[in-house]
Amino acid sequence: MRIAILGAGAWGSALAINLSSYHQINLWTRNSHHAAEMVATGINQRYLPHYVLPKTVTVSAILADALKEVDFALIVVPISGLRETLREIIVSRIKLPLLWGCKGFEPSTAKLPHQIIQEECPGRMSQCGVLSGPSFADEVARNLPTALTLASTDIEFSKQLAASLHSSKLRIYTSRDVIGVEIGGAIKNVISIAAGISDGLGFGSNARAALITRGLSEITRLGLKLGGDLKTFMGLTGIGDLILTSTGQLSRNRRVGLMLAEGKSIDEILAQLGHVAEGVHTTQSVLQLGDQLNIEMPITQAVYSILHERVSPRSAVEVLLNREQKTETY
Structure with missing residues (x-):
């Protein structure tokens, strides 16, 4: 061809x-x-x-x-x-x-x-x-x-x-499932930034696993509301892509999170990367859609507060950790 x-x-x-x-x-x-x-x-x-x-x-x-x-x-x-x-x-x-x-x-x-x-x-x-x-x-x-x-x-x-x-x-x-594939590929970049921040702050493997799992929950909630199929979020373009970008050393979005944890500004980080890190621009759109559809997106909210509201990474993580206890659901 x-x-x-x-x-x-x-x-x-x-x-x-x-x-x-x-x-x-x-x-x-x-x-x-x-x-x-x-x-x-x-x-x-x-x-x-x-x-x-x-x-x-x-x-x-x-x-x-x-x-x-x-x-x-x-x-x-x-x-x-x-x-x-x-x-x-x-x-x-x-x-x-x-x-x-x-x-x-x-x-x-x-x-x-x-x-x-x-x-x-x-x-x-x-x-x-x-x-x-x-x-x-x-x-x-x-x-x-x-x-x-x-x-x-x-x-x-x-x-x-x-x-x-x-x-x-x-x-x-x-x-x-075009919609589900697109949603998984988009929102995983936001969760990857959060995983990088967690790793950069030294919170360990337990915290990273929790972020990935609860991040998948955010992806799935929004994806289902927009018309995606649950099976898609359990597959390659859902959990597969999320695991890769949240743990892989070649992930640009994870690298953004690591550098945010070091105290660098987002402008410094993007200039240093020299490549597009999609999660930076995606965060605002995801949060906007979540608000419109009345879907709770706490990890996305934390990343947004760091990128756009100048909240320190450590303070944003503390807000996440201090959320009320609840039953685990999608």
């Missing part, structure tokens, strides 16, 4: 490297200087510097060229750039199946990726789907075993595409 991967960050480049073993890849970046640099060096020095782009990967900064004669496009730009990318696809007049790997809520609207696609491309939810799951870009680029979920309301589309992308090292499972 020939695949257009739209977005040349760490994740897009890792997928390009991995999938190029079996497919021809067109990798698109909006930045012409970035594209020229990758063409000249064969390396994405900005986002994935330790891996050479195979010769079966063609890099371009011209969207129409990247979309030409491909079987489908996989959009992996940050969620804030999804709407603009869709509009550019529409302008190109090239019609093709779409997958997206964007995680989070659009900052200005608190909308999920599929809602943005419904708005910008009415009637396009067939031949469309989301690709998500517990996956660090570095390990995908190294071709280490990884499992992802491809969810679409068009089940035949998801089965056919998953079969084409599936390999022994990149296992692709299918699902109908």
